[in-house]
Amino acid sequence: MAEQRRFAASAPRPLPAAPATPPGLGEEAWIEVVQRMDDIYADLVRHQVDLEEKNSALEDAQRFIDSVLSSMSDVLVVTDVHGRIQRANKAMVDLLGRSEQQLLGTELTALFAPQAAHTVAEFRKHVRGGDILDCEIEILGAGGEAVPLAVNCSPRYDSEGMLSGMVVSGRPLGELRRAYRALQEAHRQLKTTQQQLLQSEKMASLGRLVAGVAHELNNPISFVFGNMHTLQRYGERLRDYLALVQSGAAPELIAQARQTHRIDRILDDLVPLIAGSLEGAERVSEIVQNLRRFATPQRQKQRDFDLCRVVESSLAWVSKTVRAQAQIELDLPPELMVRSSEGHVQQILINLLQNAFDAMESVDPPRLNLRVSAQDGWAHVQVRDHGPGIAEDNLLRVFDPFFTTKPVGKGTGLGLYISYGLATEQCAGSLTVRNHPEGGAEFTLELPLETAHG
Ligand SMILES: Nc1ncnc2c1ncn2[C@@H]1O[C@H](COP(=O)(O)OP(=O)(O)OP(=O)(O)O)[C@@H](O)[C@H]1O
Ligand SMILES: [Mg+2]
The missing domain is CATH 1.10.287 (Helix Hairpins)
Structure with missing residues (x-):
């Protein structure tokens, strides 16, 4: 030339x-x-x-x-049909610690760890059928150490389309493995932090719950306490008076003692005092019952019942506690049989109605639309109020445990959380919420219709 x-x-x-x-x-x-x-x-x-x-x-x-070839970070060797090396790129030369010249003519199998040599020897047979992809084998590095590689092998053809050798490329897995381990460690740490966060959130929630419960219990208990003290004082006065009567004292003395001890007032007070105490004790027992139900929700039997009747009775219950005269628009069929657990449905409806009236505290008069309908095997109860509705950001959070916008003592933020759990898990239905296009919040409870008798 x-x-x-x-x-x-x-x-x-x-x-x-x-x-x-x-x-x-x-x-x-x-x-x-x-x-x-x-x-x-x-x-x-x-x-x-x-x-x-x-x-x-x-x-x-x-x-x-x-x-x-020399700027590739993956290792690459080209062999003839017999698996003898014809070219090796810089990454391969660096990894093996031998010059390309030294590698030329060497058997490909000689580069790999003994346990991988058999697999590499098979390359020649298999490559005729197409590429060999991502086969993980170990090559012997410059210091004789085994370096794991993800290897691909493709056939090489000459200008006449005859197989003329193979192209073997590989990516050292060391880096990937290290990155994977680092990722795993980061993930583990993240999970631990998340657990801790969850734990502290749980503790904070528990604190809020306890504060709420303490507030709720405080009222009836102090009521009962006050009554008991009065009853104790009344008891002492009655005992003194009875002792005087039994001692055979003169009637004038007895009449005077009756006045000074205010025995007649005591007798008048006894009934309301006892009734008030009983009511307080009942309230305490109710709160404890609710807490227990919250801690261990019990499965109730599924049975067929008239949904409209339960809606009406729930409304009657809640209306008792609402001071203002509400305008209630009822849209109910004469009867709608569903198959669910009646007690739980009632509990859900009471929660929804209570929330609706709470939301309309400053609406005069409070207005409520209650609708029961059936479609495609499902019964729907829609509870729509005419309150301020729910802020978009909160729409997804209202079913979270302890989410409340009410002041401490007024709401624990458990009503909807429990209702959602009851609707989906115990009643085989669903509970959803949206803001009504014309204002106010609308909750929809969906329950399966009664199964065909037979
Ligand atoms: N009809 C409604 N209109 C507007 N906001 C509502 C309505 N229903 C629920 N919410 C919002 O969802 C929150 C959570 O309701 P949820 O019933 O779970 O708890 P709560 O009523 O605050 O307390 P609890 O029911 O435990 O006494 C409420 O604090 C309120 O912000
Ligand atoms: Mg509530």
Whole structure:
């Protein structure tokens, strides 16, 4: 090649001096010969230039391939059909600690750990059927240590489409493994932090619950306490009075004692005092019952019952506690049989109605729409109030435990959480909420209709 270059670069050759005309060959013939030689020479120069250009393109291509191969971070080897190495890229050379020259002609299997050699030897057989993908094997690194690689192997064909060897590429898994381990550790730490957060949130929630319960219990208990103290004082006075009566004292003395001890007032007070105390005790017992139900929700039997009746009785219960006269628009069919657990449905409805009236505290008069309907095997109860509705951000949170916008002592934020659990888990239904387009909140309880008798 160098020879040809020199040839092309040389100055055009001067025309040979015309020899003396040999006998029998005219001057014209000589000129023709010289011109032919000139043409041939020009052809030669043209071919030479062509060759030069192709050669330079080839060298560019070669340099391009070399730069790609050497800048790859994945290792790459090219072998012949027998699995002998024909090329190895820089990453491979660095990993093995041997020069490419040393690797040329080496059996591919010799590069891998003994336990992987069998798999690599099989490459030759399998590669004819197509690519071998992501096979994890260990190669022997520069210090003889096993380096795990994710290896891919593809067949290589010559210009006639005949198998001429294999291209084996691999990605060292060390980095990936390290990254994976770091990720796992980060995930573990995150989970621990989350657990701690959850725990502290639970404790805070528990604190709020206890504060709420304490507040709720405080009222009836102080009521009962006050009554008991009065009863105790009344008891002492009654005992003194009875002792006087039994001692056979004069009637005037007894009458005077009756006045000073205010016995008649005591007798008048006894009934309401006892009734009030009993009511307080009942309230305490009710709160405890509710707490127990919250702690261990019991499964109730599913049975068929008239949903409209339960809606009406729930409304009657809640209305008792509402001071203002409410406008209630009822849209109920005469009867709608559903299959669910009646006690739980009632508990849900009471919670929804109580919330609706709470929301309409400053609405005068409070207005409520109650609708019961059936569609596609499901009964729907819609409870819509005319209060302020629920802020968009809170729509998803109202079913969270302890979510409340009410002051301490007024709400624990458990009503909807418990209702949602009861609707979905105990009543085989669902409970959803939305803001009504014309204002107010609308809760929909969905329950399965009564199953066909038979
Ligand atoms: N009809 C409604 N209109 C507006 N906001 C409502 C309505 N129903 C519920 N909410 C909002 O959802 C929150 C959670 O309701 P939830 O019944 O779970 O708890 P609570 O009523 O605050 O307390 P609890 O029911 O435990 O006494 C309420 O504090 C209120 O902010
Ligand atoms: Mg509530």
